[in-house]
Amino acid sequence: MAKTGTTTQGLRSAIERSGYYPALVAEAVETAVGGEAVTSYLVHQETTFDSNEVRRHVTVLALTPTRFVVSHTDEQPGDGSGGNHSYATTATESVKLERISSVVLSRVVANPESYTPGTLPREVVLTIGWGAVSRLDLEPANCGDPNCEADHGYTGSATADDLSLRVSEAGDGADTVRQALAFAQALSEATAALGVGSHR
Numbered sequence: 001m002a003k004t005g006t007t008t009q010g011l012r013s014a015i016e017r018s019g020y021y022p023a024l025v026a027e028a029v030e031t032a033v034g035g036e037a038v039t040s041y042l043v044h045q046e047t048t049f050d051s052n053e054v055r056r057h058v059t060v061l062a063l064t065p066t067r068f069v070v071s072h073t074d075e076q077p078g079d080g081s082g083g084n085h086s087y088a089t090t091a092t093e094s095v096k097l098e099r100i101s102s103v104v105l106s107r108v109v110a111n112p113e114s115y116t117p118g119t120l121p122r123e124v125v126l127t128i129g130w131g132a133v134s135r136l137d138l139e140p141a142n143c144g145d146p147n148c149e150a151d152h153g154y155t156g157s158a159t160a161d162d163l164s165l166r167v168s169e170a171g172d173g174a175d176t177v178r179q180a181l182a183f184a185q186a187l188s189e190a191t192a193a194l195g196v197g198s199h200r
Helices: 006-018 022-033 174-193
Strands: 040-050 053-063 067-076 087-096 102-108 123-129 134-140 154-160 163-168
Touching (some): 053 163, 053 174, 102 174, 123 174
Antiparallel strands (some): 040 053, 053 067, 067 087, 102 123, 123 163, 134 154
């Protein structure tokens, strides 16, 4: 990661504030970012409960002038070897901005009838597609006749769904929601500047 810049320092601080193996997470992100400056970022921690275990997951999104970097770090329970200690896995992916095919931001607002522009949404879902993962949803096709028993094949849709991240004010705090909105805007602007995006 570039050693200067307030955005880069802000990313480091956000990783440290998450408290989730900050040295491990920061090293993974720094390695993926390399010498580029970070222009925008989002750090999201998610805790899930599985039977008697608590598992943590942190996602770090970083935007550089040429790439979108995503890092996932997961906590895993001990597997019985090596003294049954828990361990963590970290994976990073670096995507050229030219490959980003869609940036979708869904907002959930309370009391839409009295919504004032600039009011923070209750939650946001950021979905980013770059063609690495596609989902195919199929269902039986029909002709609209409820008595028809003919086989009309299948109908469906293919969706690029490489990353989907939900952030809520109640669960993550207002600052994280603001950061998600800012990151979505920065990524949308970066891809638009390259002449890519939803029109591809």
